[in-house]
Amino acid sequence: MQNIDLIILLAGVVAGAAPIVMATLGETITEKAGIINLSLDGTILLSAMAAFAVSFDTGSLLLGFAAAGCVGALVAFTVGVFSIYLGQSQIAVGFVLTLMCRDLAYFLGNSYARLHGPQVEPAPIPLLRDIPVVGPIFFSHNLPVYGSLVLIGLAWWYLYRTPMGLRLRAVGEHPRAAYARGIHPRRIQMIYVLVGGLFVGIAGAVFSLSAKPGWGRPQGAEGTGWIALALVIFGGWHPVRAALGAYLFAFLQMMGIYLQGWFPSIPAQVFQVAPFPLMIFTLVLMYLSRKENFLLRAENRPRLKSILKILSGSAPTALGKPFRPE
Amino acid sequence: MKSEPVIMNDSAPAAARSRRVFRFFGEIGLTLSIVLIFAVGVLLLAGAPPFSAFYHLFKGSLGSGSKLGHVLNTWVPLTLCACGLLYTFRIGLWNIGVEGQVMVGAVFTTLILRTGMGQPFPNAFIGLALLAGGIGGGIWALATGYLKTRGGVNEIFAGLGMNFVAQGLILWLIFGPWKRPGVASMSGTELFPRELWLPTAGFLRLSPVGFTLTLFAVAVTAVLLRYARIGLNLRAIGGNPRAAYLFGLQPGRYMLLAMIFAGGFAGLAGGLQVSGIYHRLIPAISSNYGYLALLVVMLANYNVWAVPAVAFFFACLNVGSIQLPMVLQVDSSLAGVIQGTLVLAVLAVHGWRARSRKAGSS
Numbered sequence: 137m138q139n140i141d142l143i144i145l146l147a148g149v150v151a152g153a154a155p156i157v158m159a160t161l162g163e164t165i166t167e168k169a170g171i172i173n174l175s176l177d178g179t180i181l182l183s184a185m186a187a188f189a190v191s192f193d194t195g196s197l198l199l200g201f202a203a204a205g206c207v208g209a210l211v212a213f214t215v216g217v218f219s220i221y222l223g224q225s226q227i228a229v230g231f232v233l234t235l236m237c238r239d240l241a242y243f244l245g246n247s248y249a250r251l252h253g254p255q256v257e258p259a260p261i262p263l264l265r266d267i268p269v270v271g272p273i274f275f276s277h278n279l280p281v282y283g284s285l286v287l288i289g290l291a292w293w294y295l296y297r298t299p300m301g302l303r304l305r306a307v308g309e310h311p312r313a314a315y316a317r318g319i320h321p322r323r324i325q326m327i328y329v330l331v332g333g334l335f336v337g338i339a340g341a342v343f344s345l346s347a348k349p350g351w352g353r354p355q356g357a358e359g360t361g362w363i364a365l366a367l368v369i370f371g372g373w374h375p376v377r378a379a380l381g382a383y384l385f386a387f388l389q390m391m392g393i394y395l396q397g398w399f400p401s402i403p404a405q406v407f408q409v410a411p412f413p414l415m416i417f418t419l420v421l422m423y424l425s426r427k428e429n430f431l432l433r434a435e436n437r438p439r440l441k442s443i444l445k446i447l448s449g450s451a452p453t454a455l456g457k458p459f460r461p462e
Numbered sequence: 463m464k465s466e467p468v469i470m471n472d473s474a475p476a477a478a479r480s481r482r483v484f485r486f487f488g489e490i491g492l493t494l495s496i497v498l499i500f501a502v503g504v505l506l507l508a509g510a511p512p513f514s515a516f517y518h519l520f521k522g523s524l525g526s527g528s529k530l531g532h533v534l535n536t537w538v539p540l541t542l543c544a545c546g547l548l549y550t551f552r553i554g555l556w557n558i559g560v561e562g563q564v565m566v567g568a569v570f571t572t573l574i575l576r577t578g579m580g581q582p583f584p585n586a587f588i589g590l591a592l593l594a595g596g597i598g599g600g601i602w603a604l605a606t607g608y609l610k611t612r613g614g615v616n617e618i619f620a621g622l623g624m625n626f627v628a629q630g631l632i633l634w635l636i637f638g639p640w641k642r643p644g645v646a647s648m649s650g651t652e653l654f655p656r657e658l659w660l661p662t663a664g665f666l667r668l669s670p671v672g673f674t675l676t677l678f679a680v681a682v683t684a685v686l687l688r689y690a691r692i693g694l695n696l697r698a699i700g701g702n703p704r705a706a707y708l709f710g711l712q713p714g715r716y717m718l719l720a721m722i723f724a725g726g727f728a729g730l731a732g733g734l735q736v737s738g739i740y741h742r743l744i745p746a747i748s749s750n751y752g753y754l755a756l757l758v759v760m761l762a763n764y765n766v767w768a769v770p771a772v773a774f775f776f777a778c779l780n781v782g783s784i785q786l787p788m789v790l791q792v793d794s795s796l797a798g799v800i801q802g803t804l805v806l807a808v809l810a811v812h813g814w815r816a817r818s819r820k821a822g823s824s
């Protein structure tokens with residue numbers, strides 16, 4: 137049996153969750169404006185491939201990240217045009233793009249498979265890294281990881297503390313009312329579909345240039361997009377809670393590695409599956425927390441009540457319903 | 463989105479009709495050009511000669527009898543899954559869990575075939591195994607359905623979660639209780655004895671049982687969805703659940719029914735993969751056919767008669783692309799790129815038509 141060094145474990149969680157956090161925040165922003173971008177899983181792979189290919193050819197990590205962001209925004213743009221302007225089902229377009237981008241990534245990235253490419257260098261922050269416990273967990277990583285931490289606060293501040301964020305949420309909740317107040321719902325939705333896609337693309341770059349460096353078939357980022365989509369719901373469409381969900385998920389994945397050390401007869405893939413039933417269970421609890429007769433039953437059970445309180449959250453009212461101006 | 467029969471009005475001037483025909487072929491031409499331009503662009507980007515890639519796609523799928531047999535063997539699970547999805551789409555459910563339903567069907571079939579090893583009446587066991595496959599897929603779909611109707615979990619996320627769980631189940635079985643004597647590996651469980659293989663016939667190496675079952679599934683689906691009351695009720699609930707409820711239909715019950723149909727067909731597809739193709743359980747037993755079937759149904763515009771043709775075309779692309787890595791050193795995922803582009807182009811043309819019609823009427 138191996139011992140768990142808690143600090144190393146938590147530092148690994150913070151680093152490993154970085155791309156998931158970015159993708160989850162990007163999707164939260166998009167969904168807050170009322171659009172579901174279901175293409176995440178494919179987008180992450182395609183942008184991961186683009187990031188690796190570009191930085192391999194040019195030797196510049198910055199260009200790699202930029203390329204990934206552009207790819208993410210481009211896929212999101214497709215979702216936006218189809219759903220906002222052509223009136224097609226967001227789910228259908230997103231799903232087709234998920235499969236297509238994944239295949240496109242494998243096809244175009246074929247010649248870059250299993251090559252040794254550039255990686256983001258670790259950049260511990262001086263002074264802060266020497267703080268006991270907190271230092272190694274938060275301040276001994278690389279720039280993308282710090283970026284993911286900053287982004288959590290930034291997304292929350294933007295959504296809930298700025299006039300632009302208010303407009304964004306107004307469009308997601310009640311586009312008609314927003315329209316009456318002189319806001320263009322379609323324009324706003326398109327902007328945040330692009331912004332969300334940009335973050336998802338950068339998340340892909342974080343995979344292929346930092347968290348799971350390199351490209352191949354499979355890359356190792358497969359499935360992350362779907363997890364990010366579930367985490368948005370898990371987080372009740374709140375950026376901080378969604379990010380916490382991403383850390384919980386990364387923690388469960390890390391625990392899977394330890395558990396595998398303890399039970400070597402069970403293949404690793406089984407442990408990687410473990411978070412999914414948990415996610416479904418949480419979604420059921422979230423649904424029940426909105427049911428009145430279930431709440432009554434929970435009334436004299438304080439622990440259940442507090443769990444339900446934490447889990448409560450509701451989707452933007454106009455999520456998935458395209459706005460059509462008269 | 464739903465295909466409405468075009469009412470041919472005899473009194474309409476011939477000019478209007480020819481304009482409609484012209485536009486119909488114009489749209490097809492536009493769709494195909496979008497796909498062709500995109501595919502050529504992608505091939506050039508990957509440094510492959512486009513013309514010879516298309517040639518190899520064709521030669522690799524319809525170039526010989528054994529290739530055609532391979533195509534039909536792919537067509538069978540694809541069409542079965544797509545038929546099942548017609549029920550769930552009709553009621554407005556996105557059954558992404560179809561992939562896991564194929565896998566669990568395969569697991570149930572394997573279970574029965576394992577108990578049938580060395581027993582008399584192997585054919586009875588094969589029949590029982592296929593039936594078990596359908597039941598397994600149905601149970602897995604029913605779980606997702608209950609999560610939707612009772613647990614309030616969106617069927618997309620419930621289905622995806624169940625897919626990952628099914629994949630975990632298969633890996634656990636292959637590496638755990640059903641591991642091959644000696645060493646467990648990703649190549650799957652041990653082969654079944656020959657008498658438990660689904661018999662194949664002719665130079666196509668195609669199983670007549672699987673092929674007949676698939677044709678039967680298409681016919682049953684067509685009758686149920688187009689001419690029976692269940693099809694009407696599913697469409698009524700899919701169109702407006704509240705109104706259907708007031709009309710005395712219970713949406714929850716019909717959702718579960720649609721899920722059972724979808725899961726049953728998908729599970730049967732999984733069972734046929736085990737008993738007819740691989741003769742064992744392998745980790746990639748579903749071969750992504752469930753996900754691909756969703757695209758098939760979308761491209762067929764939710765029309766049951768178009769499903770077999772679209773599935774055949776998709777099967778050709780899948781089989782034709784297998785040899786691409788050898789002859790052109792490009793990845794076989796070109797098939798998926800073309801399939802996705804095709805569906806996207808159709809959606810774009812649809813949206814464009816709806817937009818221009820609205821602009822014309824107002």
